[in-house]
Amino acid sequence: MIGNWLSTLVPEPGARRRLGLATGIYNIGTGMFITSSVLYFTEGLGLSITEVGLWLAVAGLIGLFGGVPMGHLADRRGPRGVAVLSLVVLALTMAAYVFVTSIWMFVVVTVVEMLATSASRASRGGLIRRVGGEGAAAYRSQLRAIENAGVGVGAVLGGLALQLDTLAAYQALFLVNAATFLIGAWVCARLPLFAPMPAPPGSRRWVALRDRPFIAYTALNGVMSLQYAVITFALPLWIATETSAPRWMVGAVLLVNTFGVVALQVWVGRKVRTIHQGAAAMRVAGFVFLVACAGVAVAADLPAWAAAAVLLAAVAVHSVGEMCHAAAVFALSFELPPAHAQSEYVGLQDMGLGTAFAVAPAVLGALCLGLGQVGWLLLGGLFVAAGMATVPVARWALRSRPFPLTSDGVPVPGADISTGPVVASSGRDAA
Structure with a gap:
C-alpha cells in the first residue's frame, strides 16, 4: 500500500x-x-x-x-x-x-x-x-x-x-x-x-493585464492565500500566548500540515481539473477554513490536553482546505490563460499571492491576535466570502474568454x- x-x-x-x-x-x-x-x-x-x-x-x-x-x-x-x-x-x-x-x-x-x-x-x-x-x-x-x-x-x-x-x-x-x-x-x-x-492573430500585448476576470480571480486568490500564514505565523503565536497547550505543539502542527499535504495533495488534485471544478474547490476550501478557524478559537478555552487535541484536529482540517485551495488554483491557473501567455498569467497570479504574503502579518495580527476568538471567526468568514465569490468570477471568465480554453499545440500526457x-x-x- x-x-x-x-x-x-x-x-x-x-x-x-x-x-x-x-x-x-x-x-x-x-x-x-x-x-x-x-x-x-x-x-x-x-x-x-x-x-x-x-x-x-x-x-x-x-x-x-x-x-x-x-x-x-x-x-x-x-x-x-x-x-x-x-x-x-x-x-x-x-x-x-x-x-x-x-x-x-x-x-x-x-x-x-x-x-x-x-x-x-x-x-x-x-x-x-x-x-x-x-x-x-x-x-x-x-x-x-x-x-x-x-x-x-x-x-x-x-x-x-x-x-x-x-x-x-x-x-x-x-x-x-x-x-x-x-x-x-x-x-x-x-x-x-x-x-x-x-499568439493568435490580432492578439494584443500584455494580455493578462487586460483580462479583468482573471484580475478579479487573482485578487480573490490573494485573500484566500492568507491561509498559508495561518500555519506559519498566526497559529504559532496563538498557541504560545493564548492557549494552555505545550509549546512543542507548534512543531507538531507544522508536521501534521506538511505530511498531510505530501500524502494527499495528488489525490485531491486529480479530482479538480476543470474551471467549474476549480471554482467549486475554492468555495469548499473557504468553508473548510472557517471550520478550522473555529477550532483554533475554541482551543483557547480548553485545558492543555484538550487544547492540544483540538489544535491537531483543526490543523488537519485546515490542511484539507489548503489542498482544496491549491488544487483550485492549479486548475484555474492552467485552464483560464491562453497557452501562448501561460507564464505571463502565472506572473500576474503571483502578484496576488505575494501581496498576501506581504500583508499577512499585519492582517492576521490584527484579526487573530488583536481580536482573539472573534477575530478567528472573522478570518474564517473572509475565507468563505472569497471562496464563494470565486464561483461567479469563474463563470464571468468562461463567458469572456476570447480564445479557446484548450490549445491543440499543448502536448497531451503520454x-x-x-x-x-x-x-x-x-x-x-x-x-
Whole structure:
C-alpha cells in the first residue's frame, strides 16, 4: 500500500520526472533557507530585526512587479531558458549572502533574489503547462507534494545548523542551498527546449493585464492565500500566548500540515481539473477554513490536553482546505490563460499571492491576535466570502474568454513531447 502511495508522488519517466527531480532538489534548499535565514541575517550578519523585516518587505514588493514581464519574456523566448537562468541567479544570491557585510549589500542581494524568484515562478508555470500537457493541473499537484517533501527535508537540515548556532554552520547552509539551485538548473536544462507558442492573430500585448476576470480571480486568490500564514505565523503565536497547550505543539502542527499535504495533495488534485471544478474547490476550501478557524478559537478555552487535541484536529482540517485551495488554483491557473501567455498569467497570479504574503502579518495580527476568538471567526468568514465569490468570477471568465480554453499545440500526457512545438536541444533532451 505504501508503495502504491509513493508511486502516485513520482511522475512518469521523461520530462515530467525530470522536472519533478529538479523541483525536489531545489526545494530542499528552500527549506534550509526558510528555517535559518532570519537568524543568520540577525545573529550572523548583525542586522536588526526591524531592518531585516523592512527590507525583506520592500524587496518582496519589488519582486512582485517582476513576475508579469519575466513571464512575458518566458512566453516569447521559451520557458526553459528563463527557468534555468533564474535558478542560476538564485544560486548566486544564496552564495552572495555569505559575503554580505553591510545593510546595503543585504538590500541589493535580497532585491535580486526576489526578482529571480518571481522570474522562476512565472517561467515555471509555462514549463509545467508544456511538460504536463492537458494534465497540467494534476501534474502541478504532484509537484506541490514534491515541493513540500523537499522543504521538509531542508527544514531538518536547517534545524541542524540552528542547533550548532555558529556563523560557519549558517554559511555552509547557504552554500549548500546555492548548490541545490545549481543542480536544479542543470536538471531543468535537460528538459526539451520548447519553442514559444504562437499568439493568435490580432492578439494584443500584455494580455493578462487586460483580462479583468482573471484580475478579479487573482485578487480573490490573494485573500484566500492568507491561509498559508495561518500555519506559519498566526497559529504559532496563538498557541504560545493564548492557549494552555505545550509549546512543542507548534512543531507538531507544522508536521501534521506538511505530511498531510505530501500524502494527499495528488489525490485531491486529480479530482479538480476543470474551471467549474476549480471554482467549486475554492468555495469548499473557504468553508473548510472557517471550520478550522473555529477550532483554533475554541482551543483557547480548553485545558492543555484538550487544547492540544483540538489544535491537531483543526490543523488537519485546515490542511484539507489548503489542498482544496491549491488544487483550485492549479486548475484555474492552467485552464483560464491562453497557452501562448501561460507564464505571463502565472506572473500576474503571483502578484496576488505575494501581496498576501506581504500583508499577512499585519492582517492576521490584527484579526487573530488583536481580536482573539472573534477575530478567528472573522478570518474564517473572509475565507468563505472569497471562496464563494470565486464561483461567479469563474463563470464571468468562461463567458469572456476570447480564445479557446484548450490549445491543440499543448502536448497531451503520454504523447511524445519531443515532437510538435519543441526544438531539439543537443540530443540530451530526449525523454
